[in-house]
Structure formats: C-alpha cells, structure tokens
Ligand SMILES: Nc1ncnc2c1ncn2[C@@H]1O[C@H](COP(=O)(O)OP(=O)(O)OP(=O)(O)O)[C@@H](O)[C@H]1O
C-alpha cells in the first residue's frame with residue numbers, strides 16, 4: 001500500500017520544501033520507490049530536484065485545473081536519481097485558486113487525478129504553498145498522512161493551532177482517513193535561547209507533544225548549499241548534518257506506520 | 260507627506276515581518292511617527308509588537324471586509340512605544356479572499372479604508388502574507404513604495420521575477436504611483452557559499468542590481484530572540500547586529516526618498 005504524505009504548515013519558510021526533497025531522497029536511499037508531487041506554484045521542490053518547469057511537457061496544473069488533455073503519465077517525470085520521480089509544478093498553478101472557485105468538487109481534483117498511482121510507489125510526498133487555501137486543501141483531501149515541519153520559533157509554533165483545526169475539519173468533512181503522522185522540529189539552532197524554548201514548549205504541549213518526532217533537523221549550511229545545487233543533501237554531501245538528520249527522519253517515518 | 264511602504268515577497272520566511280517591525284521601530288528611534296499595518300492573517304507583526312489580536316476591539320479585517328461598523332480610528336492601537344502605532348490583524352482576515360471575490364473594487368478596499376490617515380504619520384509600513392493574492396494586491400493598490408526583503412538563497416531570488424511582474428502590472432492597471440524603493444538582502448550568513456553567491460547574483464543582475472540597498476541584514480540570533488520577546492530588536496538589545504542593521508536600514512530609507 002502506498003503511503004501518501006502531505007508536508008504542510010501555512011507559516012512561510014519553515015522547511016516544507018527542504019523536507020519534501022530530502023525526506024524523499026533519504027527514503028529512496030532506503031530502497032523505497034518515491035514520488036514527489038509539487039503543489040506549490042513557486043515550484044521550489046521542482047527546482048530543488050534540478051528539474052525545469054515546462055508548460056509544454058505539462059505539470060500538476062494540467063491535472064488539477066487544465067482541460068483534461070494531459071494525463072498523470074504525461075506529466076510525471078523521472079529525476080536524475082532512479083526511484084525518485086516527480087510531478088512538477090508550474091507558475092500557472094497560481095491561477096488555479098480562482099479558476100476553480102465555481103467548480104463542484106474543486107477540493108478533490110488532486111485526489112481524482114492521482115488515484116491511478118495507488119500501489120505504484122511506496123511513498124508519495126506532496127509539497128504545499130504557505131497557506132491553507134484550495135491547493136493545500138486538495139493535498140489534504142488526497143493524502144492519508146500529514147507531516148508538519150515546525151521551525152523552532154514562535155511564529156511557526158503559533159501557526160500550529162490553525163493548521164491542526166484545518167486538518168481536523170478536513171478529516172471530518174472531506175477525508176476521514178487523514179491523520180497527523182508527526183511534527184518535525186526544523187531549523188533548530190541550539191545557540192539560540194528561542195530554539196530551546198520552542199522545542200521544550202512543543203514537547204510539553206498536550207496536543208503537540210505526543211506528535212513530536214524524535215528526529216530534530218538542525219540548522220546547517222549544507223542544506224542551503226545543496227538546495228542551491230539542485231540536489232538533495234544525501235546526494236550533495238553524505239556525511240553532513242543535513243544528510244544525517246534526514247536519514248534519521250526517513251528511518252523514523254519507516255518505523256512509524258500510518259495511524 | 261506620508262511615505263507608504265509595502266513590504267512584500269511571496270516566498271515564505273524571507274524576513275518580511277521582521278523587517279516591518281524592526282524598520283518601523285528604527286524609524287521611530289530616528290524621531291519619525293510610524294504606523295504598522297498588518298495585512299497577514301497569521302498576524303505575526305501584531306504578535307511581534309506584543310499586541311494580542313481581539314475580534315471585539317477590531318482589526319484590519321473590519322476595514323477591508325467587515326460590515327462598515329468600525330472605522331480606522333476604532334481599530335488603530337498604540338503599542339508600548341510612543342510614536343509606533345499599529346492596525347492589528349486577525350485570523351478572520353483569512354476569509355477576506357473568498358468574501359470579496361464578487362465585490363467590485365475589491366482591490367481598493369485598503370486604500371479607501373486608510374485614506375483619512377494621509378499626513379498623520381511620517382511612515383506607514385504594511386506587512387503582507389507569503390502570496391500575491393488579493394490581500395497583497397490591496398497593499399500594492401494603497402502603497403506608493405515597495406520594499407522587497409530577499410533572503411540570500413536561490414528560492415527567494417527566484418521569486419523576484421513573478422513579484423516584479425506583479426508590481427509592474429499593478430503599476431499599470433491600478434496604481435501608477437507605485438514603485439520599488441529597494442531590494443533588501445536578508446538572513447545573510449557569510450559562512451555559507453550560497454549566501455555570497457546569491458548576494459553577488461543580485462548585485463550583477465540588470466533588473467535587481469540597481470535596486471539592491473546598501474544595507475544587508477545579517478542572520479543573527481538576537482533577531483529571533485527579540486521576536487520571541489514580542490519586542491523590536493532596537494528595544495530588545497541596542498548593541499546587537501540586528502539593531503545595528505535595522506538602524507542602518509532606517510537611515511538609508513530616509514536618505515532615499517520615494518521615486
Ligand atoms: N535545516 C536547515 N538548515 C539550514 N537552512 C534550512 C534548513 N531547512 C530549510 N532551510 C532554508 O530555509 C529556507 C526555507 O526553507 P524552505 O524553502 O524549504 O521552506 P518552506 O516552508 O518550503 O517555504 P515556503 O513557505 O516559502 O514554501 C530556505 O532558504 C532553506 O534552504
């Protein structure tokens with residue numbers, strides 16, 4: 001059975017895209033077949049995997065809001081790394097919110113577009129934009145699990161309430177199979193007082209503590225350099241903190257099956 | 260004449276809110292009267308100034324999408340620092356996008372709501388959410404200047420094209436008085452190869468180079484700690500890198516009048 005993960009947090013810049021790319025690559029290194037689905041109109045996961053968006057070749061836009069002329073097999077591409085495939089995004093996706101306003105079942109467009117992929121991959125991991133709008137709701141309607149990157153900073157911590165409420169609402173109204181697999185502390189810098197404080201706050205919180213993953217992603221320059229090189233960090237520099245942390249995350253996700 | 264600045268970049272987590280709060284406070288320290296307008300439904304600028312959002316007291320939502328029962332003077336609050344006022348945000352603002360879809364002149368709601376403030380402040384600085392949607396367009400319709408924080412990282416750099424195109428389009432169709440005052444390099448970490456590379460790329464670019472401000476905001480832990488304390492960095496720790504950099508920015512903005 002394919003595990004389908006949404007990586008989401010409406011706070012911007014918390015490490016959603018970095019987590020999608022690097023968890024995907026680390027799972028591939030563990031021998032799993034992985035598909036990345038980029039549902040962010042800024043297509044950073046596409047770019048971070050070294051793929052150039054191409055309107056002619058097609059993108060997730062064609063599946064979610066296009067005229068139906070392209071199928072999932074038309075737009076799905078392989079990356080340079082065997083067993084790590086991608087459905088790229090494109091800036092056209094920005095228009096999808098408005099284009100789908102009047103369309104019935106607009107929150108289920110992704111789910112119906114990707115239903116034929118069931119069983120073809122061990123993991124399907126979806127990147128989302130920094131908002132709880134229609135694109136993210138589409139991902140919540142399709143996925144069975146949510147991974148919540150949370151920068152150890154008060155603005156990211158404060159965003160969790162609204163995010164959890166939204167996931168609960170989707171769970172009740174649209175997709176009762178959706179549950180939160182875990183909260184991932186990211187960009188953790190042990191030099192800052194605030195980093196420690198927020199990590200402790202997460203651990204102590206009734207709602208968030210039990211969901212906090214053991215793996216903590218440390219802030220480290222290799223992650224930023226690898227994103228610049230268009231490569232996941234496990235392929236960019238194996239012995240780095242980034243590669244270590246995302247490998248640990250992959251193993252922890254494998255050890256925690258979907259609820 | 261009041262200078263009205265939009266602080267915008269659709270890439271998440273590039274330091275928009277940190278810049279709004281700290282530039283505002285640094286300008287107040289230079290003796291200017293400053294108003295912060297928080298147009299992000301996640302109300303981080305409100306929180307970062309130590310103010311709790313309160314639906315009864317009102318927020319920017321009441322002015323942009325409410326029933327007209329509240330005026331700008333009802334919702335405007337002073338912060339703990341004399342000469343630094345705020346129009347707070349509230350989570351209700353998330354609904355404004357959808358609520359205003361059918362309303363004529365929906366992009367001008369902010370402009371008409373705040374028109375009576377002309378001349379009351381030296382600076383009005385607006386925070387925006389990480390998207391180019393209706394809330395950000397409202398700010399572009401109202402403001403006369405745009406300050407673009409750009410993290411020295413490839414994802415933030417790549418977002419500039421779409422942002423500039425959007426500002427150009429607003430300038431032609433809605434607000435011909437809008438121009439870009441500058442690009443502010445933020446979260447600059449001289450230890451990373453990518454930090455240097457993106458800064459050099461910005462300087463060398465035909466479109467972005469001439470707009471790049473001299474001030475560069477360095478990544479430093481005091482900024483994160485001050486945000487956690489609900490205080491601008493110039494009030495949190497005067498001698499820190501953060502206080503130095505945002506004071507330099509305030510002086511540079513004062514020396515570069517609106518185009
Ligand atoms: N562990 C880390 N160490 C250092 N830098 C990191 C780390 N994780 C993420 N970053 C950097 O932080 C920035 C934000 O990361 P990223 O773009 O993945 O966040 P995001 O949540 O996807 O942002 P958005 O909300 O815009 O989609 C990027 O510059 C990225 O390289």
Ligand SMILES: Nc1ncnc2c1ncn2[C@@H]1O[C@H](COP(=O)(O)OP(=O)(O)OP(=O)(O)O)[C@@H](O)[C@H]1O
Pocket residue numbers: 010011012013130151153155270271272273274275276277278299303387388389445446447476477478479480482483486
């Ligand atoms: N110069 C800096 N040094 C250290 N940390 C910084 C600096 N500037 C911003 N930050 C931190 O980076 C994160 C992102 O900053 P901020 O929230 O201001 O960005 P934003 O662009 O407003 O994000 P969003 O897109 O979610 O609105 C925060 O955790 C903030 O404290």
Ligand SMILES: [Mg+2]
Pocket residue numbers: 016017018040044127128129
């Ligand atoms: Mg992202």
Ligand SMILES: [Mg+2]
Pocket residue numbers: 275276277299303386387388
């Ligand atoms: Mg912000």
